[in-house]
Amino acid sequence: MKAYQELSREELLSLKAKLEKEYEDAKGKGLKLDMSRGKPSVAQLDMGMDIFDVLNSQSDMTSMEGVDVRNYGVLDGLAEAKQMMADIMGVKAENVIIYGNASLNIMYDAVSSAVTHGVMGCTPWCRLDKVKFLCPVPGYDRHFAITQHFGIEMITVPMTPQGPDMDLVEKLVAEDEAIKGIWCVPKYSNPQGYTYSDETVRRFAALKPAARDFRIFWDNAYSVHHLYDEEERQESILDILSECEKAGNPDMVYEFASTSKISFSGAGVAAIASSMANLECIKKTLTIQTIGYDKINQLRHVRYFKDFEGIKAHMRKHASLMRPKFEAVLKVLEQELAGTGIGEWTRPNGGYFISFQAMEGCAKAIVARCKGAGVTLTGAGATYPYGLDPRDSNIRIAPTYPSLEELAMATDLFVLCVKLVSVEKLLEEHARDAERFSDRLAG
Known part of the structure; x- marks a missing residue:
């Protein structure tokens, strides 16, 4: 396929007219499709409905250690729930505290506590002149929203297929005591679907930060979210806690981790894993913050999944629904855009997203065009701090929620909008080149 950059102005004008007609036809279809968030589909949620059958009014409501889950107590979570979440994260159960329904809430609490009370005896961040966070980009918008909410300055670090640019990370944290943390999604990163290499994990563990209260916020959200069975073996990730030790x-x-995309979104079990010293510090706040989290829900999840093999079997069912959707999107992108020079995209083996790189200056216009024809995407710029993508090129595609039929229509429209906006961009460049040439002749 001929690259669009090689087309003449006349060829681009002819293509633009054709694409505009197709776009008007698409608008006439009255589409109303949402691909803005990485949500499980209805079919995925239906898979887990029998979790509600494992506990009823006749059930034994005591844990393996004899705890009555209906009552107060057990601040840091049931032993069996700790083991379940430890298996998901690939850590030791003794390093886990079980929280409520969402890991995002734990991350917010961790930052909030550092701001108001400090980290393990260090000066509270609210008393410092400047606090900074490193943000690998493209990245997760909700991470950036937390740090922005607390007025923390965000510094971008480029992502690579092996993880963040570690040369830059090592340099920045060693030189600047104001840098207190970094956001990471180490397995099937949001939005690219990259998995950190062993070398990257070891370099993280060996960091020499200037700040004693520097923390790596390791959001292991997609640790068991494989699209292909073989990836469970081929795309493993080192245990960062062990490497740090x-x-x-x-x-x-x-x-951090949760079962939000394993059982139910917003109704799962969330956990933090860290060193014993960190956990003791966290518990001092928890004893004031809560009497204890929902142990009934913890017991429900443990009895439903039984063990780690049960979790993996359940996630293979999820993959059987998600894999065709990812492959359908990737097939259209390959067929329609490969060789055109107007877009690049990742081909993830797990997680919930595909990252698309449009021509510079085109992402916002593509998203707007899609919305104008009835398909809602994640806002352009959302994968960067402050919502500002300096190149205006990254778009996060979330294939999981729509049906295959809806996904086909949405992807066709997306590709059409990419082509149309790219042609418009190239025609603008032709016009500027012609104007500059005319100015040179006149001069």
Whole structure:
């Protein structure tokens, strides 16, 4: 396929007219499709409905250690729930505290506590002149929203297929004591679907930050969210807690996870994993914040999944629904855009997103065109701090929620909008080139 950049002005004008007609036809279809968030589909949620059958009014409501889950107590979670979440994260159960229904809430609490009370005896961040966070980009908009909410300055770090640019990370944290943390999605990153290499994890563990209260916020959201069975073996990730301990930095990581995309969104079990010293510090706040989280829900999840093999079997069912959707989107992108020079995209083996790189200056216009014809995408710029993508090129595609039929229509429209906006951009460049040439002749 001929690259659009090689087309003449006349060819671009002819193509533009054709694409505009197709776009008007698409608008006439009255589409109303939402691909803005990485939500499980209705069919995925239906898979887990029998979790509600494992506990009823006749059930034994005591944990394996004899705790009555209906009553107060057990601040840090049931032992069996700790083991379940430890298996999901690939850590030891002793390093886990079970929270409520969402890991995002734990991350917010961790930042909030650092701002108001400090980290393990260090000066509260609210008393410092400047607090900064490193943000690998493209990244997760809700991470950036937390740090922005607390007025923390965000510094972007480019992502690579092996993880963040570690040369830059190492340099920045070593030189600037104001840098207090970094956001990470180490497995099937949001939105690219990259998995951090062993070297990247070890370099994180060996960081020498200037700030004693520097923490890696390790959001292991997609640790068991494989699209292909073989990826469970081929795309594993090292345990960052163990690596930090080996490197002499045992307290440097907060790791987060939940079952939100395993059981039910907003009704799962969430957890933090960290060093024993960090956990003791966290518990001091928890004893004031809560009497204890929902142990009935913890017990329900443990009895439903039984063990880690049960979780993996359940996630294979999810993959059987998600895999065709990802493959359908990737097939259209390959067929319609490969070789055109107007877009690049990732091909993830897991997670919930595909990251699309449009021509510079085109992302906002593409998203707007899609919305104008009835398809809602994540806002352009959302994958960057402050919603500002300096190149205006990254678009996050979330294939999971629509049906296959809806996804086909949405992807066709997306590709059409990419083509149309790119042609318009190239015609603008032709016009500018012609104007500059005319100015040179006149001069």
